[in-house]
Amino acid sequence: MEIRIRPYEPGDRDAVVDLALRAWEPAHTALARTLGPSLHRRVHGDWRRSHARDVGEDLDSAEAAAWVAVTDRVAGFVTVRLDRAGGTGLVHLLGVHPDQQGRGTGTALTEFAVERIREEGMAVAVIRTGGDDAHAPARAVYERAGFVAAPVVHYYRSL
Known part of the structure; x- marks a missing residue:
């Protein structure tokens, strides 16, 4: 399967939003199990x-800046934000349609985003994801791409 990455176009919007919600649903399902449905809704x-x-x-x-990965359709997307004063580029959002996961789309988007950040003269690339089991595939992609994890824990309490 060939993966082509190109700049986002306004006509891609519905496909990008739809695939993002489909891609991130398992993480929210897992988080709702962890927090409980009531606290998850509150947070x-x-x-x-x-x-x-x-x-x-x-x-x-x-x-x-935004780009889409295209196979036979829009299969994924990535957005990047730059902090020129700090010399960092943030891979802000990245999503791959569930039926395209595990086929190299996330890896291609990650590598593409890092290269854009490098081309912009940034010294550090940053990417964030969850530490739960639902995010394990994303963490594996990022670690293979050379990112080093700095664990952060968020605690929530219903009041």
């Missing part, structure tokens, strides 16, 4: 709505 509200908004904001933002 994340309607996560589909907020994530759709967040993806749309990155796609529309002058602060972020």
